[in-house]
Amino acid sequence: MSLAIYGHLFSSYTQKVLMALYENGTPFEFRTLGQDEAENVGEWLKRWPIAKFPLLVDGDRTVVETSIIIEYLQLTHPGPVKLLPTDPMKALDVRFLDRFFDLHVMNMMQIAVNGALTGDPVKRKEGHDESIAKLERAYAWLESELAGRTWATGDDFTMADCAAAPSLFYADWVHRIPETYPTLRAYRTRLLARPSFARCVDDARQYRPLFPLGAPDRD
Numbered sequence: 001m002s003l004a005i006y007g008h009l010f011s012s013y014t015q016k017v018l019m020a021l022y023e024n025g026t027p028f029e030f031r032t033l034g035q036d037e038a039e040n041v042g043e044w045l046k047r048w049p050i051a052k053f054p055l056l057v058d059g060d061r062t063v064v065e066t067s068i069i070i071e072y073l074q075l076t077h078p079g080p081v082k083l084l085p086t087d088p089m090k091a092l093d094v095r096f097l098d099r100f101f102d103l104h105v106m107n108m109m110q111i112a113v114n115g116a117l118t119g120d121p122v123k124r125k126e127g128h129d130e131s132i133a134k135l136e137r138a139y140a141w142l143e144s145e146l147a148g149r150t151w152a153t154g155d156d157f158t159m160a161d162c163a164a165a166p167s168l169f170y171a172d173w174v175h176r177i178p179e180t181y182p183t184l185r186a187y188r189t190r191l192l193a194r195p196s197f198a199r200c201v202d203d204a205r206q207y208r209p210l211f212p213l214g215a216p217d218r219d
Contacts, residue, residue: 002027002028002029003021003026003027003028003029003056003057003058003077004028004029004030004031004056004057005017005018005021005028005029005030005031005054005055005056005057006031006033006040006043006044006047006053006054006055006056006057007030007031007032007033007053007054007055008032008033008034008053008207009030009032009200009203009204009207010204010207010208010210011053011054012106012166012167012169012170013053013054013066013102013106013166014053014054015165015166015197015200015204016066016070016162016163016165016166017054017056017066017069017070017162018030018196018199018200019161019162019165019166019194019196019197019200020069020070020073020083020159020162021073022195022196022199022200023079023081023083023157023162023196024073024077024078024079024080024081025079026073026077026079031043031044033053047062048062048064050064052064054066054069056069056072056073058072058076058077066102066163067095067098067099067102067159067163070083070084070159070162071084071159081157082156082158083157083158083159083162084158084159085156085158090153093153093160094152094153094158094159094160095159095160097145097152097153097160097163097164098158098159098160098162098163100138101152101160101163101164101167101168102163102167104134104137104138105135105138105142105164105167105168105171106163106166106167106170106171108131108134108135108138108171109131109135109167109170109171109173109174109175111127111130111131111134112127112128112130112131112132112174112175112213113127113174113211113212113213114127115127115128115130115131116128116212116213117212128174128213131174131175132174132175135171135174135175136175138171139175139177139178139181139184140181142181142183142184142187143181143183143184146183146184146187147183149187150190151190152164152187157194161191161194164187164191165191165192165194165197165200166197166200168184168187168188168191169188169191169192169197169201169219172188172219173211173213173215173216173219174213192219201219
């Protein structure tokens with residue numbers, strides 16, 4: 001059985017794993033989760049009743065959580081792009097920034113999305129305001145942290161960049177990165193130009209009307 005990914009093309013966390021697969025040209029089957037995909041949804045929930053995606057299936061093995069999936073792929077289906085360094089300390093730096101982008105950018109962006117999804121104008125505003133405040137702190141830290149680097153941890157593209165791309169892509173829709181953070185803005189631009197992420201963005205373009213805050217007419 002070939003590799004299979006259960007997820008959705010508009011999902012930021014799905015895109016994170018897809019980038020890892022595209023970077024190394026790893027063959028896989030994509031199984032969309034949606035209202036019209038009852039068979040895929042049923043199999044997904046059978047394998048992972050926690051109901052979070054993406055989910056990777058490799059033969060008889062099920063792997064969940066994006067960072068774990070990417071590390072698993074490097075161990076079992078390695079390619080030319082090493083997304084986690086061999087050196088333990090460098091690998092620790094990658095894991096830290098991977099966590100930072102997931103927890104302090106992606107999840108903070110999601111607060112605004114969740115508020116909008118309630119349909120309650122008060123909760124929508126509260127969620128948006130909270131997202132802006134927390135994203136602003138993250139942006140300020142990243143502006144300093146990324147100074148002098150091409151990618152998240154240096155010259156090499158890693159798992160941290162796979163986390164950063166969808167995080168900053170959607171976060172910028174919620175709270176646009178200010179002009180006062182030129183390093184971070186330039187980093188986001190480089191991520192958008194990376195072929196693996198450009199493919200994710202293009203493949204998900206049809207779903208932009210689903211963004212509850214309204215997708216901007218850019219990117």
